[in-house]
Amino acid sequence: MVSRLESAAATRQALLDAAADLLNTGGLEAVTLRAVGARAGVTRGAPYRHFADKESLLIAIGSAAWDRIAEHSAALRADGTLPPVRKLRAALVALIDIGRAQPHLYRLMFSNPPGDPAALARAARRSHDEFLAIVGELVGAADARRYGALLIGSVGGITGMEVSGQLADPKWSQTPEDLVDTLVEMVAHASRA
Amino acid sequence: MVSRLESAAATRQALLDAAADLLNTGGLEAVTLRAVGARAGVTRGAPYRHFADKESLLIAIGSAAWDRIAEHSAALRADGTLPPVRKLRAALVALIDIGRAQPHLYRLMFSNPPGDPAALARAARRSHDEFLAIVGELVGAADARRYGALLIGSVGGITGMEVSGQLADPKWSQTPEDLVDTLVEMVAHASRA
DNA sequence: ATTTTCAGATGACGTTGTCACCTTTCCGAG
DNA sequence: CTCGGAAAGGTGACAACGTCATCTGAAAAT
CATH class of the missing domain: 1.10.357.10 (Tetracycline Repressor, domain 2)
Incomplete structure (x- = not known):
């Protein structure tokens, strides 16, 4: 019973968390959209549904x-x-x-x-x-x-x-x-x- | 009568100048080894004779x-x-x-x-x-x-x-x-x- | 004169950001 | 209740990038 809006917002937050985590541990060079997507449980193209670009x-x-x-x-x-x-x-x-x-x-x-x-x-x-x-x-x-x-x-x-x-x-x-x-x-x- | 050493040093300096120029005008994202080489009159792989990496x-x-x-x-x-x-x-x-x-x-x-x-x-x-x-x-x-x-x-x-x-x-x-x-x-x- | 060395050119490979296209699922109007 | 549009996500593809292996030619050393 998670609405689509809730799911989308959760994914967006998961992407932010994943990116912040990668940034803290591996520096800016470790923040690749593919790695962010993987850590957030989605694939490389998914972030473009929530952010214009990297x-x-x-x-x-x-x-x-x-x-x-x-x-x-x-x-x-x-x-x-x-x-x-x-x-x-x-x-x-x-x-x-x-x-x-x-x-x-x-x-x-x-x-x-x-x-x-x-x-x-x-x-x-x-x-x-x-x-x-x-x-x-x-x-x-x-x-x-x-x-x-x-x-x-x-x-x-x-x-x-x-x-x-x-x-x-x-x-x-x-x-x-x-x-x-x-x-x-x-x-x-x-x-x- | 440019010796090889002189020529190499000149190329190295040309690479530094080209990179600094690109940095000032277009920011860090404009500094690509290909662009640096082109501006210095050499090709993309040449910088590796003077610098370990970018x-x-x-x-x-x-x-x-x-x-x-x-x-x-x-x-x-x-x-x-x-x-x-x-x-x-x-x-x-x-x-x-x-x-x-x-x-x-x-x-x-x-x-x-x-x-x-x-x-x-x-x-x-x-x-x-x-x-x-x-x-x-x-x-x-x-x-x-x-x-x-x-x-x-x-x-x-x-x-x-x-x-x-x-x-x-x-x-x-x-x-x-x-x-x-x-x-x-x-x-x-x-x-x- | 011959051998060695090294700057530079070239081809290739893996990674990355990004886009176009497709699939699937949810929401709302009829 | 149905169905059509919208939106999230997956997939394939492409250009650009850093980097390396390899080749070539010329200068330096012997």
């Missing part, structure tokens, strides 16, 4: 990841028990966690696909808005844009260094969390002056 | 870009007429300039290839060392590691936002240069305290 499937995965981050930030913002500095730090560290646990997914989130270069940037907007609100609680609405862009960009890059193994160089002797703490401290201090 | 060719391009940055930073560091803050800003803005002028090359520089994930991270080390020295001039050797990692990561991420078009959102109303100025100012201030 790129659309990847964009959907990246967008979903951005949506989860947006929800996480929204939940943080709504938490009244946490002081703004804590919210900010938690929101930033969430990105680091994704980068560490799912580096290939992290890369995908920041890629811009050849066909629709702005697709993932659009998906990131909701997440950025939530983040902007959290920053505003700390530094005030006037400076939120300035420090918001700086913090998001910085953490994105710091996580990128971690993902590509550059931060592992003993030359730095800093964890991403260390750097985030320094960054938040500097921003909090600068906004008070 | 990935090695791309790594060579990314490494060369990192080398150019290292040289640029070294030249900056040797310039006695510039105060440390100026050197630091110029070194950081150099990354932004590459990102803007050659976004696909910029992406390649920060990618980690499936075969040798640390290859480009190694190529970036010399550049990082030069940068570390410049930071040291400003904040002292004790804090150089801390702020060096923070600055490199931050600027990498900020440029990434610019490259992927996220900073273009009027929501931020900040140029990458604005953010770098804020960042440098904050670091200079923090290191004085």
Whole structure:
């Protein structure tokens, strides 16, 4: 008694899960439509009933990841028990966690696909808005844009260094969390002056 | 009177130039060994006399870009007429300039290839060392590691936002240069305290 | 002068993304 | 209740790609 619509939606989700799984375990090169189909229990042509092409499937995965981050930030913002500095730090560290646990997914989130270069940037907007609100609680609405862009960009890059193994160089002797703490401290201090 | 060695070296460079050109104009997807060979005046199999595979060719391009940055930073560091803050800003803005002028090359520089994930991270080390020295001039050797990692990561991420078009959102109303100025100012201030 | 070496050309193979066509199954109108 | 359209999925085919084995010709070494 599964309706056709339910079955189709389930297949679509199975394709997304299969692709995300392959991405995490074997990297982007392991994500082939044939492998995705096989893991989802269908054949190579089936994904075209749910996604225009391979790129659309990847964009959907990246967008979903951005949506989860947006929800996480929204939940943080709504938490009244946490002081703004804590919210900010938690929101930033969430990105680091994704980068560490799912580096290939992290890369995908920041890629811009050849066909629709702005697709993932659009998906990131909701997440950025939530983040902007959290920053505003700390530094005030006037400076939120300035420090918001700086913090998001910085953490994105710091996580990128971690993902590509550059931060592992003993030359730095800093964890991403260390750097985030320094960054938040500097921003909090600068906004008070 | 071109010797065979000279001819081989010229072909190798022609392949690198052709690939870099295709990368800049058409993105990574436009870089096919057949197209690279055609533009360099050879056929599709010829690149295998100079590079183990396609990935090695791309790594060579990314490494060369990192080398150019290292040289640029070294030249900056040797310039006695510039105060440390100026050197630091110029070194950081150099990354932004590459990102803007050659976004696909910029992406390649920060990618980690499936075969040798640390290859480009190694190529970036010399550049990082030069940068570390410049930071040291400003904040002292004790804090150089801390702020060096923070600055490199931050600027990498900020440029990434610019490259992927996220900073273009009027929501931020900040140029990458604005953010770098804020960042440098904050670091200079923090290191004085 | 002869042998070795190596850049380059060519043919072939497996894999991939994609499309056209066919089959099957479900939903809704009569 | 029937039947016709719609849509999911399967199958065959094709072009493009990375890669390798093999061949050729010319330069370097002996």
